[in-house]
Amino acid sequence: MPATTELSPPGLQWRHVSPKYLRVRLIGAVITTLVWAVVVSVPLVLHLLGTWEGSAPWWLWLPAGVVLVWGGVNLFLVPRRVRAIGYAEAPTELWLRKGLFFRTVTVVPYGRMQYVDIKTGPVLNAFGLASVTLHTASASTDAVLPGLPREEADRLREQLTERGEEHMVGL
Amino acid sequence: MTGGEETRPELPAAPWERSGGGTADPGTPSPPAAASAPAVAPGAPQSRDAAAPGGEVDGEWHRVHLLTPFVRSWLLLVALVWGFANTFVDDVVSSFVKHEPIQVDVGGAVRVVGAGLGLAVLCGVLGVLIGLGLLSWWFTRYQITGEHVRFRSGWLFRTQRQARLDRVQGIDVERRFLPRVLGLSSLKFDVADGGSSVLELSYLGRDHARELRSQLLVAAHRAAERQETARATSPAAVPDAEAGSAGADPAPGTRSGRSREGVDVRVAQKYGILSERDELRRVFTVPTARVLLALVCSPPAVVLLLLALLMAGLSVWFPEALVVVLPTAVPPLLGVVSGLYSRLERSWGFTLSEVPEGVRTRSGLFNERSSTIPTGRVQALEVTAPLLWRFFGGHRVTVTTAGKGGAGGTETLGSVVLPVGTWEQVRGVLELVLPLELTPTDLVTEGLRGIGGGENFTTSPRRARWLDPLTWRRTGFAMDEAVLVLRRGRLARHASVVPHHKTQSAALSQGPLERRFGLSDLSVHVTPGSVTTAVAHLDVADARALLERHTQLARAARARVGARAPERPWSTAAPAPDTVR
Structure with a gap:
């Protein structure tokens, strides 16, 4: 049961991003959590190593603990977040949805697309994934599909470009 | 056109004149000696050329009236x-x-x-x-060539400003009080660049100014016409020899003839060369009294008043505290004053005129600026009735225009089409500015004044009062075949109009708190600008239905517009030949 059902009209064939994207997000979440944990525990480490005078007060453990707990909750939520990302190709529009707590459903008419970006980073690339971004003349259109398989991304780009030309309307 | 012009000798040496007349008559034999894309016929000056703007349209540098620096x-x-x-x-x-x-x-x-x-x-x-x-x-000198007007001033710090004649939308003869007493006038050029400063030739003798204006209008006419001809011939993108033969070819001849005709009609309306008075249809000028009233009732003025009251109170009860408070009050004071000043600049003498492409605005106290808003590129419009303006019925209208957002400076002026105006003026502006066949005046009226769900508007459900205690009965939307009208705000009332065929995309969003209340936000995405095109805290079912319906209507509207005008998207490279018209 997708989280955004009540925001989107029925009868759309929703597609999900690649399951492999879950691993990308997990790796990202772990790295972010660790980096933050290291950053916030600098005073603690300095105390423990004896660079700073005295023994570490108990509350110095708090920041690192909070970050780690937050990271754990995050890791637990990542699968549901990834499952919440979806897209549906209607005859004249592309529907996108995302978000678990803050949900969004976006409609982008094909005729409004100005260009389509395909991006991939080192981690995404290692999993054979790419992210597709749709740009309209509006800066507030937030239409990103992260973690599509390469072939699917290329297919989608071709499809969107073709349909965009078909339905193109001037500003 | 004044009589003085006709007696002026023609200057055949001026390069602009030849290219202007040659393409005017398709029947004129064009020798294949044309050097550039607009076909040139050096011989046989046309009858219109007899009334050529000779005079100062010669590329020489002229001086302004001697009294200028003193005035x-x-x-x-x-x-x-x-x-x-x-x-x-x-x-x-x-x-x-x-x-x-x-x-x-x-x-x-x-x-x-x-x-x-x-x-x-x-x-x-x-x-x-x-x-x-x-x-x-x-x-201080000015120069008028076939293409440009240039104005140069200053001997220690020199400035030169120029305007392209083919972009000149209108030339006004301005007479302020003191120059008027001394028999002086200035010429003001409105140029069709977004948010550009108005070029002003000041001061000239009264008769001189009037005569120069006529000459300039003809020169601008020529420049625009030449531009049009160049545009008509350039898509061929032919080398020199072919350009010459193309000039003799009947097909391009008729094409340029048609475009010339178009230009003549347009220019005749635009410049009204034969009429003495203003050529632009001036829709309204905001009276100074109302500008000042609006300024006094603006937030910065209220802040200023509060600051002054605070100071007065302090000086009465705690005079010693002033030593500390005064220096700290200076930065906010400067901010408030500059805010007031920019408001004043934006609304002082605000004039809206009709031009062939849309509307043109002009305003400014010390630094006059003008901006042309092509109606077809207006993406969204917002009418605001601020709380403090309610008692005199003041409204402000802003628009979002494609290609004008983003760049902060031009956006602020280019987006206001009515800084403070009556409801009647708002109606007029709606008619003028919205790129629609039927102006949704009723919907906007209800959007601005209505409260609670009416026959057209769907508002937030009652449970939204926990999130919007004051405004939940105002927040709402209405839709017809062509536009979406969003309304919000209780104290300052806003109504936004977004034509369906201009929307880029749309989105529904919902946070955790909204989910508990069964609410959802809708935003319609348009090109960057100052108009708010979102509505918050609608019932989820309403919002979903709205999104679905809006998507359908927008699709239909796009199809309608696409069928009516085969507008080419600006992303496609070479324009098809039939779009040249």
Whole structure:
């Protein structure tokens, strides 16, 4: 049961991003959590190593603990977040949805697309994934599909470009 | 056109003139000697050319009227004279009256004894001022070529401003009070660049200005026509030899003929060359009284008043606290004053005129700016009725125009089409500006004044009052075949209009708190600009239905617009030949 059902009209064939994207997000979440944990525990480490005078007060453990707990909750939520990302190709529009707590459903008419970006980073690339971004003349259109398989991304780009030309309307 | 022009000798040497007349008549044999894309026929001046703007449209540098620097700095002159009067005349007169030896007190430091010396100093200073003025006059020049108007001024710091004649939307003869008394006028050029400063030729003798204006209008006409011809011939993108033969070819001839005809009609409306008065249809000018009233009732003015009250209160009860408070009050005070000033600049003398492409706005107190808003590119419009303007019925209208957002400076001016106006003016502006066949005046009226769900509007459900205690009955939307109208705000009331065929995309969003209340936000995405196109806290079912319906209507509207005008998207490269028209 997708989280955004009540925001989107029925009868759309929703597609999900690649399951492999879950691993990308997990790796990202772990790295972010660790980096933050290291950053916030600098005073603690300095105390423990004896660079700073005295023994570490108990509350110095708090920041690192909070970050780690937050990271754990995050890791637990990542699968549901990834499952919440979806897209549906209607005859004249592309529907996108995302978000678990803050949900969004976006409609982008094909005729409004100005260009389509395909991006991939080192981690995404290692999993054979790419992210597709749709740009309209509006800066507030937030239409990103992260973690599509390469072939699917290329297919989608071709499809969107073709349909965009078909339905193109001037500003 | 004034009689003076017809008697002016034609200047066949001027390069602009040849290219202007050649393509005018498709029947004129064009020798294949054309050097550039617009086919050129050097021979046989047309009858219209007999009324050529000779005169100063010759690329020479001309000087403005001799009195210009003194009129420009009249305030300074008045201040100086006042100062002199205060320091010297008083002393001189009183000593004459008392039959005492004249003692002139210059600032208490230097004592100049004797009227002669005092007068000499006065004359010297005046002489220096006059000399400076003359120097400034000497370096203030203007040049009019076939393509440009250039205005150069300053002898220490030189500035040159120029306007392309083919982009000139209109030329006004302006007469302010002091120049008017002295029989001077200035010419004001409105250029069709977004948010550009108005170019002003000042000052010229009254008759001279009028005559020059006619000449310039004809020159601008020519420039626009030439531009049009160049555009008509350029898609062929042919090398020189082919351009020549293309000029003789009947097909491009008729094409340029048609475009010329289009230009003539347009230009005749636009410039009204034969009429003496304003060629632009001036829709309205905001009266100064209302500008000032709106300014007094604006947030910065209220803040200023509060600050002043605070200061007054402090000085009465805690005078010693002022030492601390005054310095800290300076930065916010500066902010408030600059806010007031920018409001004043944006609304002072605000004039909206109709031009062939859409509307043109002009405003400014010290730095006049103009901006052309092509109606077809208006993406969204917002009518606001601020709380403090309610008692005199003031409204503000802003628009978002494609290609004008983002760049902050131009956006602020380019987006206001009515800084403060009556409801009648709002209606007029809606008619003028919205790129629609049927203006949704009723919906906007209800959007601005209505409260609670009406026959057209769907508002937030009652449970939204926990999130929007004040505004939940106002927040809402209405839709017809062509537009979406969003309304919000209880104290300051807003109504936004977004034509369906202009929307880029749309989105529904929902946060955790909204989910508990079963609410959802809708935002419609348009090109960047100052108009708010989102509505918050709708019932989820309503919002979903709205999104679905809006998507359908937008699809239909796009199809309708696409079928009516085969507009090419600006992303496609070479325009098809049939779009040249």
